[in-house]
Each structure stands twice: as structure tokens, then as C-alpha cells.
Amino acid sequence: MTQFTPLLFVLLWSSGFIGAKLGLPNAEPLTFLLLRYVVVIVLMSGLALAAHARWPSDGRQIMHIAISGTLLHALYLGGVFTAIHRGLPAGITALIVGIQPLLTALGAGALLGERVVTRQWIGLLLGFAGVAMVVAHKTGAVPSTEVVSMLAPALVALLGITLGTLYQKRFCPRFDLRAGSVVQFAASALLTLPVACATETMHIDWTPHFVFALGWLVLVLSIGAISLLNLLIRRGSAVNVARLFYLTPPTTALLAWAVFGETLTGLALPGMLAAVTGVWLARPR
Structure with missing residues (x-):
């Protein structure tokens, strides 16, 4: 794993x-994710078969990989997409999910036996403060009458990404990324399908924007980023992986500024600096 993999x-x-x-303007959140899962399953199955990848043969290992997949994908992505679909700003969603490194650090000691030193705790707290500064200007965008409806899916996402990171590090840190991804996304699809059928119309508007977004999320996120996440979980501590999520909101803010022309407030730049400093302090020895 190169030094540039985390970045x-x-x-x-x-x-x-x-x-x-x-x-999301062209499809309901779970319908969008279900289609994404299916496309990834088809692509990764073909890749795994062509490369003669080693499939998990032990029932217990398959179960652990499937559970980690439903936590990391079905719960986390389902929560994030549902929250944004209901109108929660992406920045606020990122702020809530940004608590994950702190929760992971708390769980890492009890579940994984990882020791978090004082310097790392300071870094984790500073990183969260930086994330809060980056997205502070969006806190007023949530109507008080819809706070619970919007925040509930984001809290589910927070639970999913925290438990998923800890669970995979504890029970199945090593598996073939191609074959294992098929198991993870298949389990996520099986969990998402009945919920989507029961709560959504399953209608999709096949606009150019939607096709591009689907292709991007399949190739860049579900195959590229998830593979890198699995590598990071395999080779590093849970806290070391979790701290990287503090860099997500600042990076997202910069991408939104470049792509959508969203404004950055005066607190954004010092917040980004605080987040980066926090990630640096929280690094392992």
C-alpha cells in the first residue's frame, strides 16, 4: 500500500x-442504491471469474463478510442517500457521520484491543471541530419541523459506518477484494430490495445526469473507493482508517465549490486546516 492510497x-x-x-433528483434513494448494487455485482462477478479470484468457501467467513457489507453499504449508504433525499444538506450529513472516528476510537479499545494515546484523542477532537467549522454555515438549512425525519437516516448511517469498520477489522479483515465485494454487495442488495419495494415507487428517470452519476458511483465509489477502504481496514488500525473520514467534508466542500459553485464561508478554510491537523495528530506512531 503506497503512501498516496489514503489520500x-x-x-x-x-x-x-x-x-x-x-x-437523487431522478430516483428515490434506495432504488438508486439497489440499481448501483446490481451493476457492481455483475461487474465484480465477471472480474472475479476472469481473474480466477479465490471465493470464500467457509460459511462463517461468508457470513462475516456479508454482515460487514450490509453495515458498510446498506446501512451507511442507505442512511446517507435517504437523509440527502429528504433534504438534509450534504454538509450536515457529513458532520453527523463525522462523529464516526470518535466512536470508532471508543470501540477500538474494547473490541479490538487497540490503544488510543492522548495525542490521537486530541487529533480526533480537533478533526471533528474542523469538520464542524467547515459545515457550520449549513446548520440553519434544516427546518425545525423536519429535524427528526432528516436526522434519523444520518444517524443510521453513522451507526453503519462505525460498526462496519469495527466488525470487518475484527472478524474478516482479509479476503479477496473482488470476490468479497460480490458477497458484500449481494447481501446489501438482499437487505435493500424489500425495503425499497415497500417504501418507494421504484421509478427512475434515465437522464444523462443520472446515467453519469450511476456510472461514477459504480466505478469510482463502489469499485474504486470501497476496494481502497477494504485495503486500509486490512492493513491499518481501525482508528487510523476512521481518522481519514475527517478529510471527507472539507474535500467535499472543495468539490462542491468547483462543480456546483457552492460558496465557502470564512470558517471553512481554518476548519479545513484544523481537520487536516487533527488527522495528522491522530496518525499512528
């Missing part, structure tokens, strides 16, 4: 919020 992961992962903003 590449942050860039690719951050672009997911941009893809969601482009595609």
Missing part, C-alpha cells in the same frame, strides 16, 4: 456526495 481514498470517497446530489 486517493479520501478524494474518491468525497466525490460520492457529488454523485448523490447529481443522481
Whole structure:
């Protein structure tokens, strides 16, 4: 794993919020994700078969990979997409999910036996403060009458990404990324399908923006960024992986400024600096 892998992961992962903003006007969130899962399953199955990838043969390993997949994909992505679809600004969604490194650090000691030193705790707290500064100007965009409806899916996403990182590091840190991804996304699709059928119309407007967003999320996020995330979980501590998520909101803000012309407030730049400093402090020895 090269020294640039974490930075590449942050860039690719951050672009997911941009893809969601482009595609969600044309499809309901779970329908969008279900289609994304199916396309990834087809592509990764073909890649795994062509490369003679090693498929998990042990039932227990398959179960662990499937559970980690539903946490990292079905719960996390489903929560994020539903929150944004209901009108929660992407910045606020990122802020809520930004609590994940702190929760992961709390769980890493109890579940994984990882020791988090004082310097890392300071870095994690500083990183969260930086994230809050970057997205502070968007806090007033949430109507008080719809706070619970908007925030609930984001909290589900926070739970999913935190438990998913800890669970995969604890029970299935090593598996073939091609074959394992098929298992993870198949489990996510099986969980998402009945919920989407029960709560959504399943209608899709096949506009050029939607097709581009779907292709981007499949190739760049589900195949590229998720593969990098699995590599990071395999080779690093849970806290070391989690701290990188503090860089997502600042990177997303910069991408939104470049792509959509969204403004950056006076707190954004010092917030980005604080987030980067926090990530640096939270690094392992």
C-alpha cells in the first residue's frame, strides 16, 4: 500500500456526495442504491471469474463478510442517500457521520484491543471541530419541523459506518477484494430490495445526469473507493482508517465549490486546516 492510497481514498470517497446530489433528483434513494448494487455485482462477478479470484468457501467467513457489507453499504449508504433525499444538506450529513472516528476510537479499545494515546484523542477532537467549522454555515438549512425525519437516516448511517469498520477489522479483515465485494454487495442488495419495494415507487428517470452519476458511483465509489477502504481496514488500525473520514467534508466542500459553485464561508478554510491537523495528530506512531 503506497503512501498516496489514503489520500486517493479520501478524494474518491468525497466525490460520492457529488454523485448523490447529481443522481437523487431522478430516483428515490434506495432504488438508486439497489440499481448501483446490481451493476457492481455483475461487474465484480465477471472480474472475479476472469481473474480466477479465490471465493470464500467457509460459511462463517461468508457470513462475516456479508454482515460487514450490509453495515458498510446498506446501512451507511442507505442512511446517507435517504437523509440527502429528504433534504438534509450534504454538509450536515457529513458532520453527523463525522462523529464516526470518535466512536470508532471508543470501540477500538474494547473490541479490538487497540490503544488510543492522548495525542490521537486530541487529533480526533480537533478533526471533528474542523469538520464542524467547515459545515457550520449549513446548520440553519434544516427546518425545525423536519429535524427528526432528516436526522434519523444520518444517524443510521453513522451507526453503519462505525460498526462496519469495527466488525470487518475484527472478524474478516482479509479476503479477496473482488470476490468479497460480490458477497458484500449481494447481501446489501438482499437487505435493500424489500425495503425499497415497500417504501418507494421504484421509478427512475434515465437522464444523462443520472446515467453519469450511476456510472461514477459504480466505478469510482463502489469499485474504486470501497476496494481502497477494504485495503486500509486490512492493513491499518481501525482508528487510523476512521481518522481519514475527517478529510471527507472539507474535500467535499472543495468539490462542491468547483462543480456546483457552492460558496465557502470564512470558517471553512481554518476548519479545513484544523481537520487536516487533527488527522495528522491522530496518525499512528
